[in-house]
Amino acid sequence: MITARLACAVSGLSFIAACEGTQNVLAPASPDARLIASLSWWMFALAVLILIVTLGLLLVAVALRRNGEARAISRRRATILVVLGGVVAPICAIVAVTVSGAAIGDETEGGRRIDGATVRVAGERWWWEFSYLAADGEVLAVTANELHLPVGRRSRILLESDNVIHSFWAPNLQGKTDLIPGATNMLFAEPEVSGEWRGQCAEFCGLQHGLMGFLVIGEPPEDFAGWLAAQAEPAAVTSHPGLGVFLSLGCGECHTIRGSTADGEIGPDLTHLASRRTLAAATLPNTRGHLAGWITSTQEIKPGALMPEIVPDPADLQHLLDFLEALE
Amino acid sequence: MSDARPLEGSQRDAAAEFAKLERTWQSPEGFLGWFTHVNHTNIGRRFVVTSGVFFLLSGILALIMRLQLLTPLNDVLDPETYSQVMTVHGTAMMFLFAIPAMEGVGIYLVPLMVGARDMAFPRLNAFGYYVYLIGGVTFFVSLPLGLAPNAGWFNYVPLSGREFAEGYGVDIWTTMITFIEISALTAAVELIVTIFKLRVPGMSLNRMPIFVWTILVMSFMIMFAMPSVIVASAFLMMDRLIETQFFVPEMGGSVLLWQHLFWFFGHPEVYIILVPALGIVTSIVVTFSQRPVFGYTALVLAVVGVGMVSFGLWVHHMYTTGLPLMGRSFFQAASAMISIPAGVQIYCWIATMWGAKIRFATPMLWVLGFFAIFITGGLTGVMVASVPFDRQVHDTYFVVAHFHYVLVGGAVFPLMAGLYYWFPKASGRLMDERLGKWSCVLVFVGFNLAFFPMHQLGLEGMPRRVYTYLPGLGWDWMNQLATLGAFTLAGGFGLTFWNAIRSLRRGEIAGDNPWDAPTLEWATTSPPLNCNFARQAVVRNSEPLWTWKEENRRTVVDGLSTTRRETIVTTLLDARPQSVQILPSPTPWPFFSAVAASICFFGLIFSPWFYVIGVFATFVTFTFWFLPRKREEVV
Numbered sequence: 001m002i003t004a005r006l007a008c009a010v011s012g013l014s015f016i017a018a019c020e021g022t023q024n025v026l027a028p029a030s031p032d033a034r035l036i037a038s039l040s041w042w043m044f045a046l047a048v049l050i051l052i053v054t055l056g057l058l059l060v061a062v063a064l065r066r067n068g069e070a071r072a073i074s075r076r077r078a079t080i081l082v083v084l085g086g087v088v089a090p091i092c093a094i095v096a097v098t099v100s101g102a103a104i105g106d107e108t109e110g111g112r113r114i115d116g117a118t119v120r121v122a123g124e125r126w127w128w129e130f131s132y133l134a135a136d137g138e139v140l141a142v143t144a145n146e147l148h149l150p151v152g153r154r155s156r157i158l159l160e161s162d163n164v165i166h167s168f169w170a171p172n173l174q175g176k177t178d179l180i181p182g183a184t185n186m187l188f189a190e191p192e193v194s195g196e197w198r199g200q201c202a203e204f205c206g207l208q209h210g211l212m213g214f215l216v217i218g219e220p221p222e223d224f225a226g227w228l229a230a231q232a233e234p235a236a237v238t239s240h241p242g243l244g245v246f247l248s249l250g251c252g253e254c255h256t257i258r259g260s261t262a263d264g265e266i267g268p269d270l271t272h273l274a275s276r277r278t279l280a281a282a283t284l285p286n287t288r289g290h291l292a293g294w295i296t297s298t299q300e301i302k303p304g305a306l307m308p309e310i311v312p313d314p315a316d317l318q319h320l321l322d323f324l325e326a327l328e
Numbered sequence: 329m330s331d332a333r334p335l336e337g338s339q340r341d342a343a344a345e346f347a348k349l350e351r352t353w354q355s356p357e358g359f360l361g362w363f364t365h366v367n368h369t370n371i372g373r374r375f376v377v378t379s380g381v382f383f384l385l386s387g388i389l390a391l392i393m394r395l396q397l398l399t400p401l402n403d404v405l406d407p408e409t410y411s412q413v414m415t416v417h418g419t420a421m422m423f424l425f426a427i428p429a430m431e432g433v434g435i436y437l438v439p440l441m442v443g444a445r446d447m448a449f450p451r452l453n454a455f456g457y458y459v460y461l462i463g464g465v466t467f468f469v470s471l472p473l474g475l476a477p478n479a480g481w482f483n484y485v486p487l488s489g490r491e492f493a494e495g496y497g498v499d500i501w502t503t504m505i506t507f508i509e510i511s512a513l514t515a516a517v518e519l520i521v522t523i524f525k526l527r528v529p530g531m532s533l534n535r536m537p538i539f540v541w542t543i544l545v546m547s548f549m550i551m552f553a554m555p556s557v558i559v560a561s562a563f564l565m566m567d568r569l570i571e572t573q574f575f576v577p578e579m580g581g582s583v584l585l586w587q588h589l590f591w592f593f594g595h596p597e598v599y600i601i602l603v604p605a606l607g608i609v610t611s612i613v614v615t616f617s618q619r620p621v622f623g624y625t626a627l628v629l630a631v632v633g634v635g636m637v638s639f640g641l642w643v644h645h646m647y648t649t650g651l652p653l654m655g656r657s658f659f660q661a662a663s664a665m666i667s668i669p670a671g672v673q674i675y676c677w678i679a680t681m682w683g684a685k686i687r688f689a690t691p692m693l694w695v696l697g698f699f700a701i702f703i704t705g706g707l708t709g710v711m712v713a714s715v716p717f718d719r720q721v722h723d724t725y726f727v728v729a730h731f732h733y734v735l736v737g738g739a740v741f742p743l744m745a746g747l748y749y750w751f752p753k754a755s756g757r758l759m760d761e762r763l764g765k766w767s768c769v770l771v772f773v774g775f776n777l778a779f780f781p782m783h784q785l786g787l788e789g790m791p792r793r794v795y796t797y798l799p800g801l802g803w804d805w806m807n808q809l810a811t812l813g814a815f816t817l818a819g820g821f822g823l824t825f826w827n828a829i830r831s832l833r834r835g836e837i838a839g840d841n842p843w844d845a846p847t848l849e850w851a852t853t854s855p856p857l858n859c860n861f862a863r864q865a866v867v868r869n870s871e872p873l874w875t876w877k878e879e880n881r882r883t884v885v886d887g888l889s890t891t892r893r894e895t896i897v898t899t900l901l902d903a904r905p906q907s908v909q910i911l912p913s914p915t916p917w918p919f920f921s922a923v924a925a926s927i928c929f930f931g932l933i934f935s936p937w938f939y940v941i942g943v944f945a946t947f948v949t950f951t952f953w954f955l956p957r958k959r960e961e962v963v
Contacts, residue, residue: 061681
């Protein structure tokens with residue numbers, strides 16, 4: 001798993017920003033996911049055992065016919081078989097499932113100590129907005145589709161939606177929880193090691209549900225603090241020919257670039273776009289070529305996406321790309 | 329009534345009387361006559377055939393989806409079409425195939441199994457069928473027109489609400505659901521009454537075939553579960569058409585309310601499909617082991633138990649919605665509890681078959697496939713009952729694998745077994761054994777190829793209901809395997825369809841009881857007489873045909889009219905003769921009622937005036953339907 005992640009980080013050439021094992025229930029990277037993974041392994045093992053025993057008995061039952069003579073089982077033995085297989089074994093299973101489920105549920109859904117970040121996740125169609133909150137609820141920084149978390153700390157993720165239901169799921173870190181309009185849900189994420197994982201919307205939310213992904217990046221607390229401070233800053237470049245193009249094309253109606261007059265709230269905040277690793281909800285790597293492609297052929301890449309296709313003059317496009325790439 | 333009359337009373341009078349009786353029960357011929365049929369064998373056959381066609385069509389949709397998912401970022405289907413195809417596949421498999429198929433099997437077999445000449449309300453039966461046919465066809469036609477719903481078969485709000493689902497798709501969905509509900513409720517009511525009141529003398533409740541018990545439980549489940557989805561779909565319809573705001577949070581509505589109402593119906597619905605299948609399996613296990621079932625009472629209690637418990641676990645579809653853990657913990661216990669009745673049944677069947685001389689004909693082969701697949705699906709079912717595990721695999725391909733194991737294993741395999749088992753009764757000809765066995769093997773292999781890798785896909789992070797996925801996540805080869813399996817599976821089902829069509833003309837002549845089965849449906853000719861039974865039987869245990877064979881005589885009832893449609897009514901518990909019910913004759917009015925009701929509901933999507941017109945039109949047709957006829961003689 002680690003090698004897979006390394007390979008992904010090293011190559012960086014893959015057309016797509018996705019890597020094997022980075023979105024995997026059985027490759028846990030947090031205490032919560034680890035507990036659930038071991039619960040899973042236990043259940044698989046027991047299920048296979050029960051399957052073998054039951055089907056084995058079935059085979060014995062249908063194959064047991066000596067010298068072509070039918071041999072009935074005695075009533076008493078049959079009763080014992082039914083009681084053991086049909087009552088005793090299931091009751092054991094029920095107790096095991098209920099007790100382990102309640103205990104592990106309590107452990108993984110609990111907020112024992114919250115010493116990490118507090119992030120408000122807004123599910124949009126079809127991307128994710130991450131707002132980092134201070135203790136008093138003030139918004140420190142807003143970003144999209146890339147969730148940074150401090151390693152070894154337990155962060156609180158608040159889940160909200162003002163449109164349809166989405167479900168926030170980064171399987172290497174935690175089970176999923178839905179974003180329900182009209183309610184705020186919560187889950188906790190606690191990466192144990194530095195790394196990059198992938199998450200994806202798990203509740204059908206319309207046309208681009210299938211490609212509504214995000215990245216989770218676990219980094220040492222110091223790095224995280226530095227990243228957060230940088231994200232809280234306004235844009236690095238506020239006078240650039242590309243910004244003029246950006247505004248004249250109307251991009252600012254939907255997107256915000258803090259420090260400029262672009263203050264739209266429909267699409268992702270682009271203030272630090274160049275610092276992100278992916279585009280289009282963790283679908284494309286963030287390179288100049290893909291950026292140009294996303295702007296000019298949005299509907300080809302993601303049919304139904306709410307962003308309109310914009311095809312500026314070639315010169316304007318180069319200015320625009322220069323500008324966007326400068327938004328470190 | 330005579331208790332022990334030999335069957336061969338071959339006087340000329342008797343033959344003439346019999347011919348008269350058959351004329352009385354004859355359904356009108358010709359194209360126009362088709363719309364007047366009310367005999368349960370005709371209606372049941374129509375239900376089964378129609379649901380088979382919907383199964384075929386929905387299966388083709390599944391293949392198209394598997395083609396789209398064959399490779400990452402494939403473009404066989406665009407997202408909008410994929411959403412529609414996915415929604416129609418799920419909805420049609422559940423509402424247009426599985427439920428009507430089970431109802432159809434019940435409608436066809438229950439009167440035969442309880443020895444009745446028809447169902448309690450034959451015209452209502454016909455009405456239920458037309459409503460189903462019209463609703464189903466309209467729903468399916470919406471797909472090629474591009475008007476199909478695209479919010480999934482579960483149709484969660486707000487995605488299916490006014491704001492996010494424009495167009496007529498969701499309205500067509502809610503309307504179709506209403507139709508299927510009506511059809512299912514009519515079937516449930518008449519199945520219950522038929523089972524309770526029209527059993528032949530001597531068939532006390534504890535002598536009823538297990539299959540009849542399962543149909544009884546299914547019918548009660550329909551009666552209790554359907555109202556919930558009627559409420560939900562009516563609320564949604566009103567939200568969309570007249571802005572009632574039941575599900576709009578900004579106006580004090582609740583989006584979770586939809587999920588509660590939908591799954592309060594939706595979970596029992598799975599068992600509505602499963603329970604009759606358990607009855608089919610029992611019938612076949614008994615016949616092919618040539619033994620009475622072991623643990624009759626335990627089996628009946630288990631079936632009733634499944635029916636009851638299934639109403640207490642809908643929340644396991646909502647583990648990730650943020651409900652308090654304490655509450656969810658009760659539901660994980662309740663969900664796992666289903667394993668008790670399921671285990672009792674499985675081990676009762678094993679005990680029945682233990683060491684028996686089993687005849688491995690095609691129906692039995694499908695039943696063995698049922699065991700392997702259904703038990704696997706049941707075990708993953710116990711896993712997803714666990715809250716923490718479910719929070720990982722919920723809405724992933726793991727769940728897709730799980731419920732296909734349960735539904736295909738638990739319902740389609742038994743239905744196929746039932747098809748091979750009862751086809752000779754319905755058509756008079758046996759299906760081809762060689763083709764049947766090939767079909768079973770292909771379906772079994774194809775099914776496991778298609779769905780087993782999906783467990784792994786889910787664990788490796790692939791969510792459900794995605795129209796495409798990115799390369800590099802390690803999902804590619806498993807998806808290719810799944811597509812390969814899906815086509816193998818389809819080939820297997822294709823063989824059975826071909827087999828059925830071919831055997832209608834060329835199959836070996838079956839005779840009355842080709843499998844040496846013990847229950848009453850095999851006591852009449854194949855296909856059954858117009859009147860089902862020339863003389864209704866009297867039974868003394870749950871395997872009357874085996875007893876008759878041993879004693880070499882039949883016990884029958886005599887004295888019913890041959891010039892009008894009559895069947896014996898008995899007491900509820902002990903089946904003591906009580907009176908005779910006069911059943912109605914063929915009529916086209918249920919068809920007209922169904923058409924009027926369809927105009928009412930489908931028109932409502934476009935204008936409220938259709939509702940007014942439809943209600944009056946339906947009333948008029950009902951009047952003619954219930955208009956008393958002059959009778960030549962009075963009872």
